[in-house]
Amino acid sequence: MLPALLRRALAGLAVVIGVVTLMFFLLRLAPGDPALLLVGPAASAEQVAAQREALGLDRPLPEQYAGWLSRFVQGDWGSSIATGRPVRTMIADAWPATVLLVGTSLVLSYLIGIVVGAIQATRGGRLDTALSVVTVTLFALPGYWLGLMLVMVFTYWARALPAFGAAGFDADFLTGWDRWADRLRHLALPLSTLTLIGIGGTARFVRGAMLDVRDAPHVAIARAKGLAPAAVTIRHVLRNALIPVLTLLGLSLPALFSGAVFIEAIFAWPGVGRILVEAVGARDYPVIMAATAVSAVLVVLGSLLAEALAAWADPRLRVPPGSGETA
């Protein structure tokens, strides 16, 4: 198991390096010049050239890349071209918010999705059909639109929940329980948006996986030896059906982080996604690169974790290197 995981970790590192390298050259090849944005449209050609030199943008591309990579690895992430703030501080402030939002919604949507999918697969009939309609609709909802609808209902009509940010303006004056309540109220809408959509996908997948396992020989034997139906469902069907679900968890992480970018943009959630959207607009190279690298690392770590979990749940997946069917 360990060598396989090590191999995966190396592959993950290669992916991270690949992503940041790709981004670096894409950014430099694309039109748009941060120096131009910084000095303004009225600046003379010399001023632009001076600004480019100050930012190191006049050097050859490979040299810029090597310089950036070595500084980045050593922990010198530079400072934002647009705001002048150190990039590390910006990211350090932002990533807990993203992890809180994505992590909580991941846990909630998998827990609820597994229960819903399991009920569908075991009960069948009308309940299954009704829940299928619900889950396929949830699955089809675009996050940004669901977010808007929730804001319309809960913020504008019911005036119950805040639609922007992670904490109220008066958050610093709140203490104890009030402070927590304020946080939770701000988390409610973005979290519900991400979670509702996640439930749709997970429940659909779990239902299918359980239906696949239901007809397996070991389940027939468990039934034949007189095990209670609930025990068969939980110990023999659900448990085996969860293995592909764990693999899916790893595969869906990039999509989840991507989805969070939209949600953070809508709800002004102070996470990495919002920083990225703003930095892209301002051609803020150091910030874009750092946000990309951090999200790539988070995604790779997440899928490694999911793979380790799957290997723990299913001994068959602990295969020697060379036959990796779980990608």
Added chain:
Amino acid sequence: MGRSEAEGSAGLGGNRVIRNRWFIRDLRARFGLAVLVLIVLAAMLAPLLAGDPSVQRDIVATRFLPPLSTDLHGAFHLLGTDRFGRDVWSRLIYGARVSLGVGVLAVLLSVVIGLAVGAAAGFWQGRLGLLLLGLTDFALALPRVVLLLLLASLWQPSAALVIVVLGLTGWMTIARLVHGEVRALAARPFVEGAVALGVRGPRVLVRHILPNALTPVIVAAALGVGNAIMLEAGLSFLGLGVQPPTPSWGNLIASGRDTLVNAPWVATAPGVALVLVVVAATLLGDAVRDRLDPAGRRGSGAAGP
């Protein structure tokens, strides 16, 4: 595609599908197909069904009219008007042309790339195959929307750019699917037979293997169109996709965002249309897949944005 070889691939027989009329009995297939046909027809016949989506006369009198109301000029507005007094129904119908068009073209592009990469990787299994598979896995690990955001915001936003960007970031699942199919088919007797008869290299791949590998690709493409329309709307929503005044469902939702309080119908209508299309495409894809491959009934769980 449907040549005589189609019978060679076990369980994927195109004939049986028609003979059993399962299509009419499966509720999901019926619903999905009906909705998609209706919406595609509406998009094609847009000039007959709706007025000019850009028309606006005296804004003050005709803006923010609620659904089912008639303005001063006697024009009826089924879904009301937006803040410029433009008819939401017209913009929705004309927006369908843009959104569906972009979605379908983007998926076509990813199918072409995915077919080429997957077929080559499955057929030439040596170093080239490994290289292509590695490339596919790498691309699959990229955070798609982050890439979309960067590409779409770095160049001038347009419908063409959205198609290219979505196509270039969506081919991986198709490539994997084709790779698996081609590998499995390459070992089958009818292919060995073709090789024994002297058919060589690429011709075996194109004439004998690929036609039999296409069916699952078509299912994946149907599911992909829904996803692509959703992503197009997402990019347009952030202002990085199709630019107003050209209506697309995404920029319609975005424009409704600012008037959520006094005109909630502006953002609601295109969203409902979007959900309907994605649900229809998903159900149709599910039904076809269940039919083609009763052993693997799994719903695709990879969540969109």
